[in-house]
Amino acid sequence: MKKNAFTVFAGDKQQEITYFGEQDLPVSIGILLDTSGSMEYSRKRADLLKDVVAKFVRENNPANEYFVMGFKNKGQLLVDWTKDVDAITGVIKDVPQSFAGTAIFDTCYEAIEKLKQRPNLRRAILLITDGQDTVSQRKNSDLFSMVKQTDVMIYSVRLSNSQTEGLTLSGVSDLDTLSSISGGQMRPINQMNFLPVAAEIFARELRHQYVIGFTPTNLESKWHRVKVKVLPVIIKDSAQSKPVEPLVQTRQGFSLP
Incomplete structure (x- = not known):
């Protein structure tokens, strides 16, 4: 057009x-993976998540750069800036889990601060979580305000499982608000098998945007x-x-x- x-x-x-x-300009992307106990990572689910992240990276611009953070009660940098697919997916092989809580807001805040330091004009977050923040020091409103002030697109996947079914919809609403404010997308997924579709949609969208x-x-x-x-x-x-x-x-x- x-x-x-x-x-x-x-x-x-x-x-x-x-x-x-x-133009298909390079993007600096933070991949944020919920490693709290409620995510119920079996070996099969961890392998699927590894394949999904690999597909997301391979279908994006080869000039993109990535970091990976896992988070439970706080964020942990698993892989710093890299373009190496194997380095990115290697940390997903053995997902470290904990029932210490889920700090979505704090981790997103840290990720945005990290993205702000990069020279690429385009920046984004891929967030995979069950959508329930339980321990963040920052409120959702604090994160919403930060997103409004920064040019970072947030693409989020909210995974349902046996522990999160029937819980409040506030987690879904928070993810939807985050993604909408930033110009990204939120996809609710009730089966891991649908995760590759969401990742493919996000990757395709990042490569086909008007600036x-x-x-x-x-x-x-x-x-x-x-x-x-x-x-x-x-x-x-x-x-x-x-x-x-x-x-x-x-x-x-x-x-x-």
Whole structure:
């Protein structure tokens, strides 16, 4: 699609697009794996998770860089920045588990701080968890505020299992909010066999994105909602002859200093 198919609004004010690109630029990505006891990692599940992460990395841009963190009651850096698939997946072979609690918010906060130090313009998190934070020092609102102020996309998978079934939906809501604010996605999965599909969708999306830039004008408050409109398109090789409205996925907004 061309630049003139897009219109950007900050609040209710239309903005002039000053940058438009569709390049497959490299991404700095943090892979965050819930290793708390509630995740119920059997050998089979650990092997599947290893294959899924390998597939996610291989289907992404070869120039991407990654780090891996496991987390239970706190985050632990398992692999620092690397492009080596074997190094990334090697730590998943024996997933260290603990029933000490789950610190999703604190770990995401640490991961974003780590991503902010990288030179790549595009940054993202792949978060795989059962979605129940139990011990974080930071509140969900603290993390939401940080995500609003940083350009990090969060792609999350919420895995259901026998220990999390029937629990409050707050964990799902928190993951959905995190991903929506950042312009990423949240996928609830009730079977591990569906995890490869989610990882493939996330990888494909990271490689096929439009990057739109604009200089905000006539804006006063610190937080501004962003809305992107796209002209209807006719899908090639489809029985649908009428133009269809594209589904636009973007960050919810941005903060001004």
